[in-house]
Amino acid sequence: MSGSSSKGIQLLESFGFVKVKNLNGTSDLVCNSCGSWIEHWEHKSKEEPDKCCCLGCDNFAEVGAHVKKSGSEDMHHYIVPLCKKCNSKTEEFYVEKDTLVSARKCKSNS
Numbered sequence: 001m002s003g004s005s006s007k008g009i010q011l012l013e014s015f016g017f018v019k020v021k022n023l024n025g026t027s028d029l030v031c032n033s034c035g036s037w038i039e040h041w042e043h044k045s046k047e048e049p050d051k052c053c054c055l056g057c058d059n060f061a062e063v064g065a066h067v068k069k070s071g072s073e074d075m076h077h078y079i080v081p082l083c084k085k086c087n088s089k090t091e092e093f094y095v096e097k098d099t100l101v102s103a104r105k106c107k108s109n110s
């Protein structure tokens, strides 16, 4: 295990991965128009959630997790499909940048 290799991290970032961190205590803020955050993700991305988006995880996506980018100026909240195990991670992890959707609630009549 060589988790401190910054060269490896730069390589990951150039492949479109982004370092994120779970946000806790946000599950009660559901997008009313979508019903759940995983449905919100489907609605926004126009894709079916398949595998957990955490780099190196092969479990199925079970929840729409709230994350924020780690070590970034970007303070927005995002939704990404994760398995329950990854949703309870407290450490930082990598996801594909393209899988992030905005956690801003949808307007109910759009």
Ligand SMILES: [Zn+2]
Residues within 6 Å of the ligand: 031, 033, 034, 039, 040, 043, 105, 106
């Ligand atoms: Zn929504």
Ligand SMILES: [Zn+2]
Residues within 6 Å of the ligand: 052, 053, 054, 057, 058, 059, 082, 083, 084, 085, 086, 087
């Ligand atoms: Zn996972």
